[in-house]
Amino acid sequence: MKQPTRQVSTKDSKDNPGSHLKSDIRIDQRKEQSEEEQKLKRNLDKIKHKIAIISGKGGVGKSTVTANLAMAFAMNGDKNKVGVLDADIHGPCIPKMLGLKGRTLIGGPDGLLSPVVGKLGIKVVSMDFLLPNDEAPVIWRGPLKMRAINQFLSDVAWGNLDYLFIDLPPGTGDEPLSIAQLIPDLDGVVIVTMPSEVSEAVVKKAVSFARQIDVPIIGIVENMSGFVCPECGAEVNIFRAGGGKRIAIDKSIPYLGSIPLDPNICSDSDKGLPFIAENKTSPATKIFFEIVRQIENFLQDKKPSERRR
Amino acid sequence: MKQPTRQVSTKDSKDNPGSHLKSDIRIDQRKEQSEEEQKLKRNLDKIKHKIAIISGKGGVGKSTVTANLAMAFAMNGDKNKVGVLDADIHGPCIPKMLGLKGRTLIGGPDGLLSPVVGKLGIKVVSMDFLLPNDEAPVIWRGPLKMRAINQFLSDVAWGNLDYLFIDLPPGTGDEPLSIAQLIPDLDGVVIVTMPSEVSEAVVKKAVSFARQIDVPIIGIVENMSGFVCPECGAEVNIFRAGGGKRIAIDKSIPYLGSIPLDPNICSDSDKGLPFIAENKTSPATKIFFEIVRQIENFLQDKKPSERRR
Numbered sequence: 001m002k003q004p005t006r007q008v009s010t011k012d013s014k015d016n017p018g019s020h021l022k023s024d025i026r027i028d029q030r031k032e033q034s035e036e037e038q039k040l041k042r043n044l045d046k047i048k049h050k051i052a053i054i055s056g057k058g059g060v061g062k063s064t065v066t067a068n069l070a071m072a073f074a075m076n077g078d079k080n081k082v083g084v085l086d087a088d089i090h091g092p093c094i095p096k097m098l099g100l101k102g103r104t105l106i107g108g109p110d111g112l113l114s115p116v117v118g119k120l121g122i123k124v125v126s127m128d129f130l131l132p133n134d135e136a137p138v139i140w141r142g143p144l145k146m147r148a149i150n151q152f153l154s155d156v157a158w159g160n161l162d163y164l165f166i167d168l169p170p171g172t173g174d175e176p177l178s179i180a181q182l183i184p185d186l187d188g189v190v191i192v193t194m195p196s197e198v199s200e201a202v203v204k205k206a207v208s209f210a211r212q213i214d215v216p217i218i219g220i221v222e223n224m225s226g227f228v229c230p231e232c233g234a235e236v237n238i239f240r241a242g243g244g245k246r247i248a249i250d251k252s253i254p255y256l257g258s259i260p261l262d263p264n265i266c267s268d269s270d271k272g273l274p275f276i277a278e279n280k281t282s283p284a285t286k287i288f289f290e291i292v293r294q295i296e297n298f299l300q301d302k303k304p305s306e307r308r309r
Numbered sequence: 310m311k312q313p314t315r316q317v318s319t320k321d322s323k324d325n326p327g328s329h330l331k332s333d334i335r336i337d338q339r340k341e342q343s344e345e346e347q348k349l350k351r352n353l354d355k356i357k358h359k360i361a362i363i364s365g366k367g368g369v370g371k372s373t374v375t376a377n378l379a380m381a382f383a384m385n386g387d388k389n390k391v392g393v394l395d396a397d398i399h400g401p402c403i404p405k406m407l408g409l410k411g412r413t414l415i416g417g418p419d420g421l422l423s424p425v426v427g428k429l430g431i432k433v434v435s436m437d438f439l440l441p442n443d444e445a446p447v448i449w450r451g452p453l454k455m456r457a458i459n460q461f462l463s464d465v466a467w468g469n470l471d472y473l474f475i476d477l478p479p480g481t482g483d484e485p486l487s488i489a490q491l492i493p494d495l496d497g498v499v500i501v502t503m504p505s506e507v508s509e510a511v512v513k514k515a516v517s518f519a520r521q522i523d524v525p526i527i528g529i530v531e532n533m534s535g536f537v538c539p540e541c542g543a544e545v546n547i548f549r550a551g552g553g554k555r556i557a558i559d560k561s562i563p564y565l566g567s568i569p570l571d572p573n574i575c576s577d578s579d580k581g582l583p584f585i586a587e588n589k590t591s592p593a594t595k596i597f598f599e600i601v602r603q604i605e606n607f608l609q610d611k612k613p614s615e616r617r618r
Contacts, residue, residue: 056446057400058479059368059503090480091366091511137365137481137514139521142451145482170367171399171478172446173454194368202400205446212448 040154044183047083047161049299051218052179052189054210056202058170060194061223063088064275065259066167067097069190069295070122071274072288073163080121081162085152087179088169089138089145092128099272105129105156112157119277123161125152142174149178172209180213187299188216190256193244194224200243207251218298219254220244221291224261256294257287349463353492356392356470358608360527361488361498363519365511367479369503370532372397373584374568375476376406378499378604379431380583381597382472389430390471394461396488397478398447398454401437408581414438414465421466428586432470434461451483458487481518489522496608497525499565502553503533509552516560527607528563529553530600533570565603566596 044050053066066084074082086094095101095116103116105125115123127138127148140148158164166183168176180186189210193203203220210217222244248255262284268275276285353359362375375393383391395403404410404425412425414434424432436447436457449457467473475492477485489495498519502512512529519526531553557564571593577584585594 057368057402059366090482091514093366093511096510134510135513135517137518137521139481139486139518141483141486169480172448173399173483174450177448177450201405201443202402204444205400208444209446209448212446 036150036154040150040182043154043156043158044185047158047164049162049187050164050166050183050185051187051295052087052166052168052176052215053192054168054176054189054206055170055192056172056204056206056209057193060192061259062170062192063093063097063167065190065192065221065223066165067094067274068276068288069291070098070163070165071120071277072292074120074122075277076289076292078162081160082120083115083123083125083158083161083164085164085166086124086126086128087149087152087166087175089127089140089148089175090169092126094124094167095126095128096270096272098122098124098274100124101128101272103129108157110157111155113155114157119274123158125156145174146178149175150182153182172205176209177213180215186215187302188218190218190295191220191253192223193220193247195222195243195258200247203243203247204251207247207253216302217253218295219256220248221256222258224259254294254298256291259284259287345459345463349459349491352463352465352467353494356467356473358471358496359473359475359492359494360496360604361396361475361477361485361524362501363477363485363498363515364479364501365481365513365515365518366502369501370568371479371501372402372406372476374499374501374530374532375474376403376583377585377597378600379407379472379474380429380586381601383429383431384586385598385601387471390469391429392424392432392467392470392473393434394473394475395433395435395437396458396461396475396484398436398449398457398484399478401435403433403476404435404437405579405581407431407433407583409433410437410581412438417466419466420464422464423466428583432467434465454483455487458484459491462491481514485518486522489524495524496611497527499527499604500529500562501532502529502556504531504552509556512552512556513560516556516562525611526562527604528565529557530565531567533568563603563607565600568593568596 053062053069055062063086070082070084074080084094084098086092088094095103098118100116100118105113105116108114113125115125116129117123131138166179168179189206191203191206191210193200207217244258245255247253260283262275262282264275264279264282268278275282276288279285362371362378364371372395379391379393383389393403393407395401397403404412407427409425409427414422414425417423422434424434425438426432440447475488477488498515500512500515500519502509516526553567554564556562569592571584571591573584573588573591577587584591585597588594
């Protein structure tokens with residue numbers, strides 16, 4: 001059992017020191033817990049909007065969407081007011097996609113960690129910043145992951161932000177559950193899917209998950225839609241088209257847009273250049289800004305009474 | 310505390326019934342645990358080779374590779390001797406890929422569940438067979454997932470198999486750790502990657518993971534390599550090429566092959582037809598059979614002394 005940091009003395013502690021010690025420890029543990037909770041709340045209160053990016057299935061380009069959305073919001077008038085929490089403990093990709101590989105989290109005099117600051121003042125926290133190298137795996141079961149995510153939220157000097165985007169790993173396990181529990185006023189989730197039926201089936205689980213844990217769904221983004229051959233211009237649906245839209249209609253969820261499969265998105269992500277910053281006039285960039293507009297509308301339409309807290 | 314199924318009586322139990330009850334419960338719990346372990350061992354002993362399919366990152370086509378590998382082994386002389394355990398609790402895809410959607414696991418008189426049997430006698434167990442519908446998410450933290458995987462191994466009548474392929478979810482968390490602990494004589498892992506650097510970085514974690522938990526690496530498969538435009542025949546690298554081979558050389562791991570990006574693989578998977586059974590002469594099918602040959606060589610070369618048990 002953890003040593004209490006401070007003991008509460010009660011009037012008859014001399015008569016029965018054993019039992020009082022136990023109750024003192026309990027009181028102190030509760031106090032510590034409540035201090036932790038207050039620290040978390042203080043941090044979260046300074047962030048206007050918290051949006052999680054989820055998908056039932058991996059590899060649908062969730063991190064690409066998160067990185068480009070953060071960049072789009074920062075370009076759209078929120079310079080220095082956007083943060084990204086990479087909550088994928090086992091496979092953190094955000095630092096690479098935002099060109100921040102090799103950076104580390106540094107502690108400040110206030111005991112809080114400073115997030116790494118990227119282009120347009122985007123503040124980023126990721127497990128990747130704590131690993132000795134790219135090859136080091138994080139072999140952790142659920143409870144340790146929950147603790148790490150808690151610390152990323154409460155022990156980081158996020159400061160005053162307009163938007164915090166949280167990139168969650170695939171599935172409906174420990175990480176998304178932890179985020180939903182730790183952030184009671186989460187504005188909502190953006191669900192990313194790709195146009196294949198196998199993925200569609202899994203994404204429906206993500207929709208049910210959000211509804212079961214009572215988190216608003218902002219909408220669905222379909223990533224990697226029709227591919228245009230750069231040689232002949234033929235449009236080929238490598239993955240079958242239209243799954244995202246179908247789910248959106250089927251489930252009465254806003255459809256935010258389809259991002260076309262563009263080899264530049266992949267090569268830019270590999271180079272750490274968010275696609276939309278490098279290709280300002282491309283169709284995919286226009287779609288990202290359209291998604292920004294729809295998210296802003298969602299947040300404006302949301303009445304305070306609909307907030308979960 | 311769980312009620313013991315049977316109590317061990319000792320000579321002086323009358324004098325101090327409380328303390329004996331406690332020790333009886335402890336003995337019975339140990340007995341139960343050891344019975345569980347024996348049941349697991351009995352089941353696993355009847356399976357000649359156990360191979361897990363892993364990847365650091367999701368969406369690289371791990372389930373597609375697993376389904377087609379199982380089919381390739383079954384076509385290659387192991388009819389009725391191949392099993393697939395879908396250990397992806399949150400996003401089970403194997404039933405859909407093997408055309409077994411809507412089937413359920415049925416209990417037998419021996420108290421064991423019967424796996425669902427597909428084409429060529431492939432035996433399949435998946436969380437999907439236990440869910441009421443496609444949209445039901447499994448909102449479980451780690452310990453529950455560990456328990457489910459344990460039951461899938463020990464409470465299922467797998468029977469005598471030559472090969473059991475285990476499709477693991479991405480990451481290095483609860484599921485792969487559970488498999489490594491529950492199957493001490495795991496023959497090895499096949500690592501699936503795709504040709505993008507972001508994925509490459511994450512896959513290196515999978516390599517380190519396998520080495521840290523002391524599981525042999527059979528080799529790396531690169532999925533979704535160069536795409537050939539069906540209209541003009543131009544080869545386009547949608548994802549950057551060569552990552553899998555680079556990792557294999559860099560890490561001194563056998564390179565098992567590159568599976569080209571073929572729209573038929575995706576549409577066949579969606580229809581529940583394993584690609585190789587439907588396209589027997591395609592280049593991708595030839596590569597799957599080449600991978601089978603290499604896995605067989607790996608298993609033959611492995612001396613008994615190298616086995617972990």
